[in-house]
Amino acid sequence: MELREAIRVAFSMIRAHKLRAFFTILGTVVGVTFLIAVITLIKGMDAYMKEDFAGRIYGYNTVQLRRNSSGPSFGPPSEEERRMRRRRPRLTFEDAEWLRARMETPGILAISSMNNGQVQGPGGRTLENVTVNGASATYFQMRELELEEGRPYAEHEAVRGVPVAVIGREVADKLFDGRGALGRTVRIQGIPYQVIGVLEKQGTLFGFSLDNVVIAPARSPVNGFVNPYNVVDEISFKVPEASLIAPAMGEMEGLMRQRHRLRPLEPNSFELETAEASLGFWDKISRMMLVALPGLVGISLVVGAVVIMNIMLVSVSERTREIGVRKSLGARRRDILLQFLIESGTLSGVGGVLGILAGIGLAALVSAISPIPARVAPWSVGLGIFLGVGVGLAAGVYPAYKAAQLDPIEALRKE
Amino acid sequence: MTPSIAEVIRTVALQKHYQRGAELVRALRGVDLVIGRNEYVAIMGPSGSGKSTLMNLIGCLDTPTAGEYILNGQPVSGLDDDQLARIRNREIGFVFQTFNLLPRSTALENVELPLVYAGVARAERRERATRALQEVELGDRLGHRPNELSGGQRQRVAVARALVTHPSILLADEPTGNLDSRTSEEIMTLFGRLHAEGQTVIVVTHEPDIAEHAERVVVLRDGLIAEDRWQAGRRGSTDEARTPVLHEV
Structure with missing residues (x-):
């Protein structure tokens, strides 16, 4: 049949x-x-x-230096691990400067620190839970952030800590009805920042809006909102191609061990992460x-x-x-x-x-x-x-x- | 003792025993029967006489306990299941009392079925099955399912299915048992016509009326042939003065 x-x-x-x-x-x-x-x-x-995910959190071809790991982990850390984490020295602006001066692998160095909080617009409009990011001027370059209008802040503004801000699409929509945000002010903890740029729409990541964000120079008064004085969350180093990730990582590790005066067998007192590692x-x-x-x-x-x-x-x-x-x-x-x-x-x-x-x-x-x-x-x-x-x-x-x-x-x- | 070329069936001392519980049933106790080509034979007998057993053996549905059965010159006593299936496919055309058509298949598909097992290609199958249905005057019912056909029509589909492979024997088991008398007559007329066209026809029945259509009647009793007679003046025959085939030369 x-x-x-x-x-x-x-x-x-x-x-x-x-x-x-x-x-x-x-x-x-x-x-x-x-x-x-x-x-x-x-x-x-x-x-x-x-x-x-990897590209947005870490950026491509980027090595990230943090005090403690930001990546997900299995279960809560043990008591010993917590103690060890607390003992680690915080990262500072000086660390970033020191590294930048010594890195031989080609690349861009940027710093960034984040905190969530309230941002006020004109007429008493208030947005809760906005991601406030204190970042260096190189941050825009590193994350390949494009601006819809206005401009990112420049190196000299960042260094001097001028209170300017680049805001996300959602913030622009909610505080300024989507138009005429440039030149106006947003307030963080009562301190005014002049809006000089609006980011292109970024979309969402795991349901979180990436457009609900305000980026201001790391050394501006925003530093006091995101971190204790002089402290930064992450120092990132972006290399031009993937083959340079490992050398950059090695170099950063060596420099940081030197900076923290670690003895040869002592474990690192910092974390180096890459998108690949989080994957x-x-x-x-x-x-x-x-x-x-x-x-x-x-x-x-x-x-x-x-x-x-x-x-x-x-x-x-x-x-x-x-x-x-x-x-x-x-x-x-x-x-x-x-x-x-x-x-x-x-x-x-x-x-x-x-x-x-x-x-x-x-x-x-x-x-x-x-x-x-x-x-x-x-x-x-x-x-x-x-x-x-x-x-x-x-x-x-x-x-x-x-x-x-x-x-x-x-x-x-x-x- | 050469078998006649005109001989389709030869059984020699055919025996079939069954075990039913503790009892050994001797259904056939030595049947010698020769049926020639184009004979029209009725096998009769009361129930328990062994006629169903004989039909099963002739139809190659079963193998004998002892004795020989030669079908179309080929001994079939020692064949295995699959070899018997091939013989049934080529040599035997069954017609059952309850028609036994596949209910979900059309008339055409039912008639095609033996050709499917014969390995005939689809197009040829379709053509031969159509022709077989036309021969039983059901050319206009090809796409009908059994439940859309009358009893007589169903039995004619079954006859077309039996004949589509051009078997040596048309073997009918109480073919009119489920039909009214008018339809029975119609089926028996069809058998008469097929016989006249050269088909060997064997009908197993307990009804004398049906047996009357045959030219030869074999009566079984207690597993043996009790009577084997040729009848004159039967209906549906073309040759009144037919002489029996010589059984032995």
């Missing part, structure tokens, strides 16, 4: 018992749905992390999820297979007479075996296809209501179909074998 004929019969069986077919393949559908949804979300996260953490999470996934999917597929096997056994028993007729007309054992195998493979394969659609739908839904993006991996679609058909074939072996072994006379006699 040819494959096409068998598949046609399989589909006519599905049409004849739609509801039963649906319940039969529910396990497959759920398993594949889960598989596809998780892979799609992980892939989406992956693309997001690599394309957006390592994400890679660990995604790998963990991908390792746990087969177990979860496997359980529902095994349950699905048991259900399919039972329903196929019922089907064989109901269609005993049909099997007898087919045998009397010349069907060999292998014809009957293949027919039922293909039937259960097709049935479950349909479940796989439904699962793929449902999985993509679920992932789209999750990404619509949460900041997690979805990205369908073509290989996961192939895997879904493969698993769907595979589960059906595996579950169909025993029922199909029983069908093939039926004695034609007994089968024909059955009512």
Whole structure:
């Protein structure tokens, strides 16, 4: 019997018992749905992390020097770790200057310190929870920030701590109704800053707006808002190409150890981070999820297979007479075996296809209501179909074998 | 002792025993039967006489416990399941009391089924099945499903299915058992016509009315042939004075 004929019969069986077919393949559908949804979300996260997140948090080709790690970690730090973190010296403007003067690897050095707080506009308008960033003039260059209007502040303004500010799109919209912000003032802790530029729209990161921001010179009075006097959060060094990241990191480490007067075996009293390093953490999470996934999917597929096997056994028993007729007309054992195998493979394969659609739908839904993006991996679609058909074939072996072994006379006699 | 070329079926001391519980049932106790090409034979007998068992053996659905069965010159006693399936496909055309059409398939698909198992390509299958249905005057019912057809029409679809592979034997088991008398007559007329066209026809029945259409009646009793007679004046025959095929030369 040819494959096409068998598949046609399989589909006519599905049409004849739609509801039963649906319940039969529910396990497959759920398993594949889960598989596809998780892979799609992980892939989406992956693309997001690599394309957006790392670049926006750390900047590309950038080494970041901090007192303590800013990256995510597993669980709360231990008491010892906390003590160790507190003992570390804070980073200062002088550290940044000292480093800048000594770095031999080509690149730009920038400083930046952030705090969230209240920003006031004209007419008593107030915005809560604005990210206030005290940054050097090189920060704009380093983050490749483009301005929609106005200009970034210049080196000489930054050095002297002139109270000027570049504001994000959202701040401009909310405090100045989106126009005429240039030349006006925003107040942070009552201190006025003249708006000299508005950033282009940045979008969101994990649901947080990147446009709800005010950037002012690090040495301006904003320093007192974001940090204790003279302290900076991060000193970043951006190199022109990726191959220079490692040398820059090595050089910074050496210089900082010297600066902090560390003895050879003493651990670093600072953290050096790169986008790549933060991605390592994400890679660990995604790998963990991908390792746990087969177990979860496997359980529902095994349950699905048991259900399919039972329903196929019922089907064989109901269609005993049909099997007898087919045998009397010349069907060999292998014809009957293949027919039922293909039937259960097709049935479950349909479940796989439904699962793929449902999985993509679920992932789209999750990404619509949460900041997690979805990205369908073509290989996961192939895997879904493969698993769907595979589960059906595996579950169909025993029922199909029983069908093939039926004695034609007994089968024909059955009512 | 060379088998006649005109011989389709030869059984020699055919026996079939079953185990039913503790009891050994001797359904056939040594049947010697020769049926020639283009004969029209009715196999009769009361229930328990062994006629169903004989039909199953002739139809290659089962193998004998002892004895020989030669179908179309080929011994089939020792064949395995799949070899028997091939023989059934090529040599036997079954017609059942309950029609046994696949309910979800159209008339055409039902008739195509034996050709599917014979490995005939789709286009040829379609053409041959259509022709077979036209021969039983159902050329206008190709796309109908069994539940859209009358009993007589269903049985004619079954006959078309039986004949589509051009089998050596048309083997009918109580073919009119589920039909009213007028439709029964219609089916028996069809059998008569097929016989006249050269088909070997074997009908298993317990109804004398049906057996009357055959040119030869074999009566079984207690697993043995009790009677084997040629009847004159039967309906549906083309050759009144037919002589029986010589069984042995």
